[in-house]
Amino acid sequence: MAADLDGKTVLITGAGRGLGRAVARGLGSAGTRLILLARTAGQLEEARALLLDQAVPAQRIQVVPADLADEEQRDRAVAAVLAASRVDILVNNAATVEPLGPTAGIKAADLRLAFEVNVIAPATLSAAVLPGMLEAGWGRIVNVSSGIVASPAGMVRGNAYATTKAALEAHTVNLAAELRDTGVTVNAYRPGGVDTAMQAWIRSQDPGRIGTGLHERFNRSFAEGTLITPERSATALLARLGGDDTGAIWDVSTVPASA
Ligand SMILES: NC(=O)c1ccc[n+]([C@@H]2O[C@H](COP(=O)([O-])OP(=O)(O)OC[C@H]3O[C@@H](n4cnc5c(N)ncnc54)[C@H](OP(=O)(O)O)[C@@H]3O)[C@@H](O)[C@H]2O)c1
Secondary structure: OOOOOOOOEEEEEOOOOHHHHHHHHHHHHHOOEEEEEEOOHHHHHHHHHHHHHOOOOHHHEEEEEOOOOOHHHHHHHHHHHHHHOOOOEEEEOOOOOOOOOOHHHOOHHHHHHHHHHHHHHHHHHHHHHHHHHHHHOOEEEEEEOOHHHOOHHHOOOOHHHHHHHHHHHHHHHHHHHHOOOOOEEEEEEEOOOEOOHHHHHHHOOOHHHHOHHHHHHHHHHHHOOOOEOHHHHHHHHHHHHOOOOOOOEEEHHHOOOOO
């Protein structure tokens, strides 16, 4: 890891599995205090157990089960986190890839839910932790995006996902400009094709609903072994985390595998 993050408090959303959990584990040896948020309490407990196995002291791990799509739960979770301490590093990683399918059939409520989880939750979490970061004169916010933003036509029938991730990147770059010279940086991270539950869920969907093109593409990349591990992707994110970059769109492919 590039920077000294000892003593920093890190809030990671979607930390129960996949990339978020790998980021938490990657930070386990960095002396950080880790706050793990997701809906599924059992997966958060699994993540906690893995960190304890890594010899992370129990008092440095806090689990916060909450649904980021639910404003009340989200506000309650943030209040509980901030009552314990300032957040120095926020990794907005949780996301939904739904709704998938022909755009003509997408319901407004489902689109709203995607925006709530993928855009509004990261933006409001950032707004909530920012006063503490600004007062400290140091903070790091990373919004986990997707390569879909670079080629939005590459995921036909994933319109909500493409739209929300593009909005998240615009939010990131705009906020970074607003915060320039404050010591608080804001960057987006495109993690690559990662072998996680999100990928498995897409592969398991009915090709009639999500389209044979999308179904075949996700099954092919899995079968051909082109997906990377969550640990590999997390390493690339963590290599950049402590640096002074801001307003950047980091991509896993631009960080050497040995980083
Ligand atoms: N995997 C890939 O190939 C890939 C590619 C490009 C971008 N990404 C991005 O990478 C990030 C991590 O994805 P992943 O592949 O690790 O996915 P994943 O395995 O499905 O993990 C997603 C995490 O987010 C949590 N989450 C989802 N909805 C939530 C909600 N409403 N409230 C709170 N937590 C919620 C999940 O936990 P619960 O279900 O328990 O809440 C889980 O911990 C996402 O931003 C994704 O868009 C992934």
